[in-house]
Amino acid sequence: MTAPTKTAQLPDPARVPSSEAGGPPRPSVVSRLASFAAGGTVRVVLVVLAVVWLLPTAGLFASSFRDSRDIASTGWWEVLTDLDQLTWSNYDALLSNDNFTGSIWTSVVITVPSTFLVVVLGALAAYAFAWLDFPGRDWWFLVVVALLVVPVQVALIPVARLFNTLGIFETSLGVIIFHTAFGLPFAVFLLRNFFAEIPRELLEAARLDGAGELRLFTRVVLPLGGPAIAALAIFQFMWVWNDMLVALIFADSGSPPMTVALQQEMRQFGSNFDVLAPGAFLTMLIPLAIFFAFQRQFVSGVMAGAVK
């Protein structure tokens, strides 16, 4: 279990003390040469590691631009020497496939509301846990924290039954409700800890000005909770967007979100990479864009929420 760490961000390189700046005792020439050589080795090792880490994704990316005959006969690295192989045809085919474009829409329809609901319901409850007085407050919060690590697997059968009774089994609404419920323990936990740090004087001053509970919440707590809310929203968005298991069971298999639509395309030994590779790359586009645009919030969200 990790506390929501504000330290867990990619460190700023400028803050890392450089070794050349050196302390008072000037290192000898020999030891400087030795450390330079060692530094050189470290650099080479890191470059190799970075290449190894990039290679799988590069392979998917390159494959998504090769036609099925090329994919079946040679490796994706052939494009490095033969740029003529590159083609948009896989993407053209995929994007003119109504099933697939429909699944993009379904992904949005599921992800946006469940992110919104988790933020709103989580913030309301977190505010109550942080600043309102009611009987059994600490006890209720303990229950929420206990629920943090409950595996979604526990709920699959019972909730499937429940949704069947309610008539929302295999609908996007069901998927939204499921993701909202399972996002809430983390949302309440993260936001309560953040809201509790709000200076009491701010709330008391607003209270003296005659603000009611709702006004306090929307005018003081929500704006101050911005960073935590952003981290939560990004984390929940990615979680839902990338989910396959819940959608596999609770989404309408006729118009599923992207992950399930692609899973349905998989065949034994994945002989249809001309569909899978561009499809997988398209599902990655939004998460990757968010990742690069909001690194800091994303990292702190993942750090705080990886327990899920």
Next chain:
Amino acid sequence: MASGKVAVIRARPWAVASFLLPALLLLGALVVYPIGYSIWRSLFDASGDSFVGLDNFKELFTNDGIRTALKNNLIWIVVAPTVATALGLIFAVLTERIRWATAFKLIVFMPMAISMLAAGIIFRLVYEQNPDRGVANAVMTTVHDSFADSPAWPDAQPRPGGPVEAQDDGSYLLTSPAEVGSPAMLPLVAVPQPELADAAPAAVPQASGDQVTGTVWMDFTRGGGGTDGAVDPEEKGLSGITVQAVADGEVVAETTTAEDGTFALPAEADGAQVRLAGSDFQAPYNGAEWLGPSLITPAIIGSYVWMWAGFAMVLIAAGLAGVPRETLEAARVDGANEWQVFRRITIPLLAPVLAVVMVTLMINVLKIFDLVYVIAPTSTQDEANVLALQLYLSSFGTDSHQGVGSAIAVFLLVLVLPVMIINVRRLRRENQR
């Protein structure tokens, strides 16, 4: 229970209720109630009508398929978090003083952003069996072939009913013994034409008075014609094949065929049997069968480590940044070398962070589903099986038994119970402070 803070607001009950109830109702209906229902359901049979006590749990440990899943989960829980944490630690330490550390961290952390489905498709590509397509086997065969000779003619075979016979050890034996002065003819077939494009025409060996001579050649004339067992004009010699003369099970002489397929063995070979070494006809090295039954679980764990090593790295790097420089410097001044500083000071100071990373990854691995479901082909899904996948198959598969599915769910819940208790205890301690 002691309250952490004195609340600033003594709110009206209906206000408190409207803040809390939406969240609590959802949690109650979709998280708390299912826990109770799963426990109850796990005590009933497939139809849900008759009470079977703990039979479904017994099934967990006796059913062969589920036991494979249990065993694999155990492997996962031990191996995946350990490897990911170790790599994360190494990466964090290596990047500590590198200028472009942020770029490296971005690259390694990036897989955290994508879905396990996408990662699964990515690694299906990586693990393709054919080294011409899968990058893992392409690397392995390249490395292998640069250290070991690849077989000369993997497809060559004796002509059925011809003078040469394949042996159990893969070598090819000329049935009649060699004689000085009478050339040994070793016709082979089945070499694909493209491989022969550069081969020299086969030559009929000269009879020699003090040597055993012979020819190994591709006894096939394109477009028909030609005589079986005779060197016809268009037929090509097979070069580079090791020819051995064997007498009483011992190799008495050895040579290699020339460009035109001819060879000459010294007189000692007279009366011995001529054998073509099996190593020249083995199938070429094709890398590992990543998606086959024996490697499938390690292969999927590899893809998991690719995704999660970045998580470990970033958490550990944050911890590393909190290690006081003065402590390290003091140890260095006292004469400790870098390894001692790392082993005796950095690691103990990082221990809490490492524990958090390990526990987080263990909980995560316990529920692993997507990667296994996507990467393992149907043919080896049984060998790759894990509890979360078995739960899905038992609950929603074609041959479903929701009693067993619920028992697996309860079992998973029991496994995370210690962490749940630790979380609650820590919170209570903080509240009492």
